[in-house]
Amino acid sequence: MKVLPALLLVTATSCAHGGEVTRVAFGSCAHQDRPQPIWDAIGATAPERFLFIGDNVYADTTDPAVMKAAYAKLAAEPHYRRFAAAVPVLPVWDDHDYGANDAGADFAMRAESERIFLDFYGVAADDPRRQREGVYHAEVFGPPGRRVQVILLDVRYFKSPWSPRPQGEHPVYGRWAPTDDVSKTILGEAQWAWLEQQLREPAEVRLIASGIQVVSEEHGWEKWANFPHERQRLFDLIRDTEAAGVVLLSGDRHKGEISEMDAGVGYPLYDVTSSGLNQGFKGWFHFERNRHRVAEHRWGNVFGLIEIHWAHDDPKIDLEIRFEDGEIAVQHRIRLSTLQPGALPEIPPDH
Secondary structure, eight states: OOOOGGGOOOTTTSSOSSSOOOEEEEEOOOOTTSOOTHHHHHHHTOOSEEEEOSOSSOOOOSOHHHHHHHHHHHHHOHHHHHHHHHSOEEEOOOHHHHTSTTOOTTOTTHHHHHHHHHHHTTOOTTSGGGTSSSOOEEEEESSTTSOEEEEEOOSSTTOOOOEEOOTTSOGGGBSEEOOOOTTOOSSOHHHHHHHHHHHTSOOSEEEEEESSBSSOOSSBSSBGGGSHHHHHHHHHHHHHHTOOSEEEEEOOSSSEEEEEEOOSSSSOEEEEEEOOTTTOOSSOOOOOOOTTEEEEEOSSOEEEEEEEETTSSSOEEEEEEEETTSOEEEEEEEEGGGGSTTSSOOOOTTO
């Protein structure tokens, strides 16, 4: 099946950036062989942007033809067709659209996978992503005082291999364990330097998308906490650049969850996990410990929505996870003033 030209929307580069952004929807984990009616519910929330943050298709292949066919099925999905024709889509990948489960820099087809990804999403020939390794990307939308920065992190192209959990532990607890090997990386040095530049750009709200969870640290699946030195480097970078307004967005887990922690950046750091668009669990999901959890929903297909109420003197920000029918499953409201350096006072070590 041929990828349909109507869906090559140049979605990440053709948007006018001057208009105010109040609603950003996001989601992950959309299997191309299953129906995707959830796009109608996402469209009904009238988002100005949609962030497709990983497992956008399940290709899982080293055959370029098979990978292209997976994207072609997404292009032909009628609900997605209608949605993508109306709402700009900003994409980044996770492992299954990258090409292999839990894969990283050792994936043999990564360069070809990147070309197929950029071609499908209509990324222009002069876009920086065409000139470098990795599909990481950033844009700023809206006027001064109401700017929303979107940062899409590539957690695959440069990622070192995970470290396995000890043998004998029950598989329900996951496959991977944290490591103290500081030579291992998630982003790679080029992307780290780029991220520092992006965090120094002026913006009031910053949505940083990572295919894998950043804050949650106790489960044994893919997460930033498997490389604690990389996770700490991210926290230190947010602190040192004094980047205000950061909210983390993640996917991968086939459930919805909001986590919050004091990561030492000067204000609470939230991680909103929304997964999957049509891969949510329909039965019982094993209960996982997460001491940073604010709210959770462990059943059904979901999408995420960040709604910014700019009209208030201290703008309200709603962090939402919504069901396939559009109903709210989880909501957590914060104020923009909460996401400013210094919002959390430093506590003396002896307290």
